[in-house]
Amino acid sequence: MWEGRSARSEHPTLAIVSSPTARALPLIDISRFRGPAADRSAFLADLRRAAHEVGFFYVVGHGVPEELTSGIFAVAREFFALPLEDRLAVENLRSPQFRGYTRTGHEYTGGVPDWREQLDIGPERAVLEVGTGEPLWRRLIGPNQWPGGLPALRTTTLAWQAEALRVSREVLRALAAALGQDEGYFDTWFDEEASTHVKIVRYPGRPADDVDQGVGAHKDYGYLALLQQDDVGGLQVQAADGGWIDATPVPGSFVVNIGEMLEIATQGYLTATRHRVVSPPAGVERFSVPFFLGPRLDAVVEPLELPADLAAGARGVSQEADNPLHAAFGDNAVVGWLRSHPEVARRWWADVVAERG
Numbered sequence: 001m002w003e004g005r006s007a008r009s010e011h012p013t014l015a016i017v018s019s020p021t022a023r024a025l026p027l028i029d030i031s032r033f034r035g036p037a038a039d040r041s042a043f044l045a046d047l048r049r050a051a052h053e054v055g056f057f058y059v060v061g062h063g064v065p066e067e068l069t070s071g072i073f074a075v076a077r078e079f080f081a082l083p084l085e086d087r088l089a090v091e092n093l094r095s096p097q098f099r100g101y102t103r104t105g106h107e108y109t110g111g112v113p114d115w116r117e118q119l120d121i122g123p124e125r126a127v128l129e130v131g132t133g134e135p136l137w138r139r140l141i142g143p144n145q146w147p148g149g150l151p152a153l154r155t156t157t158l159a160w161q162a163e164a165l166r167v168s169r170e171v172l173r174a175l176a177a178a179l180g181q182d183e184g185y186f187d188t189w190f191d192e193e194a195s196t197h198v199k200i201v202r203y204p205g206r207p208a209d210d211v212d213q214g215v216g217a218h219k220d221y222g223y224l225a226l227l228q229q230d231d232v233g234g235l236q237v238q239a240a241d242g243g244w245i246d247a248t249p250v251p252g253s254f255v256v257n258i259g260e261m262l263e264i265a266t267q268g269y270l271t272a273t274r275h276r277v278v279s280p281p282a283g284v285e286r287f288s289v290p291f292f293l294g295p296r297l298d299a300v301v302e303p304l305e306l307p308a309d310l311a312a313g314a315r316g317v318s319q320e321a322d323n324p325l326h327a328a329f330g331d332n333a334v335v336g337w338l339r340s341h342p343e344v345a346r347r348w349w350a351d352v353v354a355e356r357g
């Protein structure tokens with residue numbers, strides 16, 4: 001019941017059969033958004049098509065320095081090379097806010113362990129006092145856990161997080177414009193407590209030939225996710241016809257995908273696309289750094305008014321019995337964290353777990 005993953009919603013695990021087609025994800029040069037005015041409507045049409053038809057696309061032209069994208073992988077390698085006891089010194093079991101290190105096999109999708117280890121990092125805040133009757137999401141606010149002896153992990157991650165926030169907000173502004181809104185439309189849903197989250201992830205090679213679930217099929221629950229991946233590959237995206245498309249690594253790009261809050265805001269003109277990671281072969285490891293952008297934890301996302309031609313393409317919000325969508329983002333986030341990290345939930349959220357069953 002409480003098994004799942006964080007920053008994403010649980011779905012029935014689809015059998016992982018490797019039948020990706022030769023189709024490729026679209027590629028968006030985000031610098032065109034601030035480029036020549038004559039190109040603006042062509043750019044917005046390209047972005048709209050990519051977001052509406054696939055919900056997953058590569059972003060280039062983002063201006064994130066190469067030294068930062070290679071730097072984050074370098075510190076990731078150093079972190080995961082630390083002795084297990086050093087990684088466990090920052091285990092997320094020590095954090096009521098679900099921050100810190102999760103060992104391989106301690107997250108589940110649909111009852112199957114995801115074969116990856118990770119470090120979860122959120123906005124650096126002091127713990128909030130949460131009185132009786134106050135919203136539960138306030139308990140998600142607090143500090144991160146950083147391993148001693150690796151100061152570059154903190155500085156590089158926070159620098160990377162700031163750039164990921166800049167790029168993802170620029171993509172969100174371009175999407176607002178592509179949806180016929182003022183480009184600042186989504187800005188009203190942010191403030192200091194806008195929900196951002198970084199995961200630094202290592203996928204070890206598969207433990208057996210027939211065990212290849214790096215992460216089972218799921219949707220991300222915020223507005224957008226923006227992912228930096230290395231050159232190993234394994235991320236796959238589900239197409240409308242049910243087939244799987246390889247998100248083949250494109251050097252220098254980020255992969256961006258639509259989350260459930262944008263599906264609600266657009267009544268399904270944009271949809272949160274299901275995706276999964278197939279484990280690398282035995283002996284090969286893969287690194288990725290996903291970044292999740294959500295609205296403020298107290299935001300209740302409302303449908304925006306789409307121009308008539310786009311409204312005609314709105315498919316409605318998916319209604320899956322096992323994954324009811326909450327327009328109140330903080331509720332979505334709490335449910336996601338409790339489900340994804342049952343051990344943390346039992347230790348720090350026992351009152352809520354007991355109440356919800």
Ligand SMILES: O=C(O)CCC(=O)C(=O)O
Pocket residue numbers: 007008199201215220227229235275276277288289290
């Ligand atoms: O590592 C990846 O490529 C994707 C990870 C992912 O989808 C997630 O953590 O939500």
Ligand SMILES: [Fe+2]
Pocket residue numbers: 008218219220225275
């Ligand atoms: Fe995801």
